[in-house]
Amino acid sequence: xxxxxQLVFSGLANGAVYGLVALGFVAVFSVREIVNLAQGxxxxxxxxxxxxxxxxxxxxLLACCLVVPLVVLVAVAIxxxxxxxxxxxxxxISIILTLxxxxxxxxxxxxxxxPQARGLGPFPGRDFLLGGVSIRSQELWxxxxxxxxxxxxxxFYEHTLRGKTLRACAEQPVAARLVGISPRTASMVAFxxxxxxxxxxxxxxxxxxxSSWSSGLALGLKGFVAATLGGLVSLRVALMGGLVLGxxxxxxxxxxxxxxxDAVAFLVLVLVLLVRPQGLVLQPKALxx
Amino acid sequence: MARRMWTFAxxxxxxxxxxxxxxxxxxxxxxxxxxxxxSQAGPIKIGAVLDITGAGASLGVPERKTLQMLxxxxxxxxxxxxxxxxxxxxxDQSTEDAAARxxxxxxxxxNVDVLLGASRTGPSLAMRPIAEQAKKPMISLAANAAIIDGxxxxxxTAQNDRVVVEKMVDDMSAKGYHKIALARDSSSFGExxxxxxxxxxxxxxxxxxxxxxxxxxxxxFTAQMVNIRDAKPDAVxxxxxPPAASLAQQAFRRVGPKVPVYQSxxxxxxxxxxxxxxxxxxxxxxxxxxxxxxxLSADDPQREVVTxxxxxxxxxxxxxxxxxxxxxxxxxTIATNALKEAGTDxxxxxxxxxxxxxxxxxxxxxTMTPENHSGLSKDAMVMVTVKDGQWKLxxxxxx
Numbered sequence: 125x126x127x128x129x130q131l132v133f134s135g136l137a138n139g140a141v142y143g144l145v146a147l148g149f150v151a152v153f154s155v156r157e158i159v160n161l162a163q164g165x166x167x168x169x170x171x172x173x174x175x176x177x178x179x180x181x182x183x184x185l186l187a188c189c190l191v192v193p194l195v196v197l198v199a200v201a202i203x204x205x206x207x208x209x210x211x212x213x214x215x216x217i218s219i220i221l222t223l224x225x226x227x228x229x230x231x232x233x234x235x236x237x238x239p240q241a242r243g244l245g246p247f248p249g250r251d252f253l254l255g256g257v258s259i260r261s262q263e264l265w266x267x268x269x270x271x272x273x274x275x276x277x278x279x280f281y282e283h284t285l286r287g288k289t290l291r292a293c294a295e296q297p298v299a300a301r302l303v304g305i306s307p308r309t310a311s312m313v314a315f316x317x318x319x320x321x322x323x324x325x326x327x328x329x330x331x332x333x334x335s336s337w338s339s340g341l342a343l344g345l346k347g348f349v350a351a352t353l354g355g356l357v358s359l360r361v362a363l364m365g366g367l368v369l370g371x372x373x374x375x376x377x378x379x380x381x382x383x384x385x386d387a388v389a390f391l392v393l394v395l396v397l398l399v400r401p402q403g404l405v406l407q408p409k410a411l412x413x
Numbered sequence: 414m415a416r417r418m419w420t421f422a423x424x425x426x427x428x429x430x431x432x433x434x435x436x437x438x439x440x441x442x443x444x445x446x447x448x449x450x451x452s453q454a455g456p457i458k459i460g461a462v463l464d465i466t467g468a469g470a471s472l473g474v475p476e477r478k479t480l481q482m483l484x485x486x487x488x489x490x491x492x493x494x495x496x497x498x499x500x501x502x503x504x505d506q507s508t509e510d511a512a513a514r515x516x517x518x519x520x521x522x523x524n525v526d527v528l529l530g531a532s533r534t535g536p537s538l539a540m541r542p543i544a545e546q547a548k549k550p551m552i553s554l555a556a557n558a559a560i561i562d563g564x565x566x567x568x569x570t571a572q573n574d575r576v577v578v579e580k581m582v583d584d585m586s587a588k589g590y591h592k593i594a595l596a597r598d599s600s601s602f603g604e605x606x607x608x609x610x611x612x613x614x615x616x617x618x619x620x621x622x623x624x625x626x627x628x629x630x631x632x633x634f635t636a637q638m639v640n641i642r643d644a645k646p647d648a649v650x651x652x653x654x655p656p657a658a659s660l661a662q663q664a665f666r667r668v669g670p671k672v673p674v675y676q677s678x679x680x681x682x683x684x685x686x687x688x689x690x691x692x693x694x695x696x697x698x699x700x701x702x703x704x705x706x707x708x709l710s711a712d713d714p715q716r717e718v719v720t721x722x723x724x725x726x727x728x729x730x731x732x733x734x735x736x737x738x739x740x741x742x743x744x745x746t747i748a749t750n751a752l753k754e755a756g757t758d759x760x761x762x763x764x765x766x767x768x769x770x771x772x773x774x775x776x777x778x779x780t781m782t783p784e785n786h787s788g789l790s791k792d793a794m795v796m797v798t799v800k801d802g803q804w805k806l807x808x809x810x811x812x
Contacts, residue, residue: 127639130668134635159424219424239470241630241656243688251667258667333632334656334688338467342630348424378636382626383599385636393425 126256131378132371137263139370140270141167141333144325145347146354146362147277148318153356154281155294155314158207158218162226164344166322169229170195171335172237174327175244184245192323199319200312208311226340233337241336244327266328273324274363277317281359290314342386349389352396355403365404456499457492457752459484459745460519462530462540463554467507468600468629471655471684472532475734476554476741477502480529482729483745493752501525505536507629512536513543520547526757527748530554532737533654535601541567550763552748554740556678557601561786568766568786570743570776572701576791577678578609580699584796585648586617590673593619594646596637596661598653599626602679606652622646629657634664642669654679659688666692673697678794681736686802697807699794701776703739704804714773722775739775746774 145163152160170191177187202225210217249261281287292300293310301307325343326335333339350369354361369389377385396403461480464473484500492498501523505512512531519525520543527550531537534557544551545566553560553569556577561569585593595610597603607624614620623644625637638661641649649672651661658680665674676698686693702709706719722742726734734742750772751765769781769788777793796807 127643130639131636134633138633161424234466239466239474240684241470243656260667334660336470374633374636378639382628382631382637385631386628397425 127378129255129257131374133257133259134263135371135374136367137260137266137370138333138374139350139367140266141325141329141343141366142346142350142369143363143366144270144273144321145343146350146366147274147321147359148325149348149351150354150356150359150362151277151281151317151321152314153351154359155290155310156207156213156218157215157294158213158222159215159348159356160315160318161219161222161344162202162229162340163318163322163347164340164342165226165229165233166195166199166319166340167326167329167343168233168335168337168340169198170323170326171244171330171339172233172242172337174330175242175335176237178245184247188327191327192320195323195326196316196319199322200316203312203315207315208308226344230337230340237337239337241334241339243332243334244330246331247328260332262328262331269324269328270363273321274359277321278359278363280317286313346389349393349396352393353404355401358403361404454496456497457757458499458501458523458525459748460516460523460525460528461500461502462505462512462515462519462528462536463502464507464532464536465502465504468657469507469531469533469536469654471682472554472735472737473504473507475682475738476532478730479726479734479738479741480745482726483742483749486725487749493749494756498749505531507533507536509535509539513539516540516543516551520544520549525549526752526759527552527762529741529744529748533600533602534560534604537569538601549759550748550751550766552744552766554737554744555602557604558787559601559605564786566763568747568781568788570740570747570774570779570788572678572699572776572789572793573787574606574677575609575613576789577699577794578606578613580791580794580796581650581675581697582610582613582617582619583791584697584699585614585619585675588648588673590647591618591620592622592644592646593648593650594623594625594641594644595621595650595652596625596627596634596641596665597651598657598679599628602629602654603652606650606677610650627653627657627661629654631657632660634661635668637661638664638668641665645670646672648673648675650675650677652677652679655682655685656688659685659690659693662689662696663692678736681739683733683735686799686804689799690802693799694801696799698797699791700797700804701736701739701793702795703734703736703775705795705797705806708806714778715775718773719775736776743774743776743779747772747779 148163152158174187174191178184206221246262247265251260289305290310292305293307297307350365351362353365373385373388376388463476484498488497503515505515528544529552532554534555537553537555537560551567554571556571556574558573558575561567595607597606607621610621625640627637674696676696678700681700681704702715703719706723709716751762755761755765767781767783769779772779777789779788781788797804798807
């Protein structure tokens, strides 16, 4: 029994990171219909920058608080320079562009930080045992951060005027413009949020899952799979999807074979695309968000 | 909806391709001295294939530094028999196919005289048939004995996994451990390790009761370690390279009972200690003498070469060399010594490498023979433990 709980708990922490990354996919897709393949790179960039900031002498939490807005700026700047100038965005162009961004970011990170994986120092707190389950304080940080950030993003999209205008842009771009909503701003905000959740995921996960120039790839893939569970438009389902995927991976690794861990994500993806490409949202005509 | 499906499918394909390929090219660095190439005059060409990016990065990077330092030093002092060394280093991205491509390129296009690498077993195995076919000497820096078993042209400098397991089994049997559980790297580095323990432990009543695998780039090890814990072993063996080996060490110390942990010789670098932190305290690992150079006795045959290598490396890069840097030192020095003795004729060169006898290197005292292309016995290792983030000679029950 304590095995099961242990596997589920550490899977939840892992899954919370996927869930945060998945929020980033949804944040962009629900506004621009772009699958942002550079989503995972925001996390790697944030993790590595935080490691450098700490090495330069900044206190850990301050470094994290500085790095997150920095990555948001990078994400928005990339949107301005690369995404915004494209007049007619087709799925093909968006994929090529975001793949290009991802490749450039990885190359830059490789040049700056070199090829080795590194971890940020652990956040304050003590690891402890609860009913035979070992709980790392960092895992609690991850779960707590994911809960706070996830709630904030959902609340922003569903309950604030600004969030609603984002959805309006996605539903009816022409009508939104007619009533004075700027698609330009909407796109910037969407990418900013994607950068924000990606960066948060990057800094909280770095102490136990490590950061390297290439760590964004696997993270992006898992986040994408979690996001497809919500049809790439539901924030709530994407966050839940991340948690489910994390737990499922750990259960498969524990009870079946560790070699199949990474196959879980692909299997889930294939099943979702075959059976319910609109995602697991219950109403067949789900509103975006 | 059709459009969205299309986006999904395309994005999926791209991500999957990315994961499978990781097709980043990193600039390969090439060392000094240009000029005309010819087989008997002009520079001597040494090619190296290393795991500079990807899962083996913590091995390949110090190896590259070592080779560059040694080549520069040798060229500054006049080269080999008056000929300069031209060193070309390729990155195999820690993958088998890239290692094979790089080996073919070095042997066929660049026409190198000696091939060094790769850093890990899998890529080295992929290079072996290419070197055998080209009939040029190759010296691998990796562990698994399969790289050299029955080979004519392939040698290696890292201690064979077999002698590492022998060393561990001796220690376990002296301490009275019988049930051991193994968590091993799922790549070729970990292949055959469980079988070796079963074979070598049979006489001493040592049995492997559980085997778990992990990917060299995995990040969460809880599942494996829970299964290891449930096997209730007397001792645990973790067989991998950092950072995976460090994370596995942490994970076991977190969920597992307080039983001794043995690690392989794959952990001989600072990256392991940094990433494992305090969880590394008290582990046992058979490692080369370099990591405990300051604790060696004055009459140790390796003391001089090891001390000099450490001070040279520190002067050049401001950090301590890892055991992997040592493998690169041995490979490069064995190759250049043989070149000095025999020139660049492949057959004579191979004979010269095969003739290495009682030569004190950084990883041990080498004696190659036509049958033994590894040259190191279990005496090349000492049991090392970790105390307060430092390597310490363990009070070996066997020594």
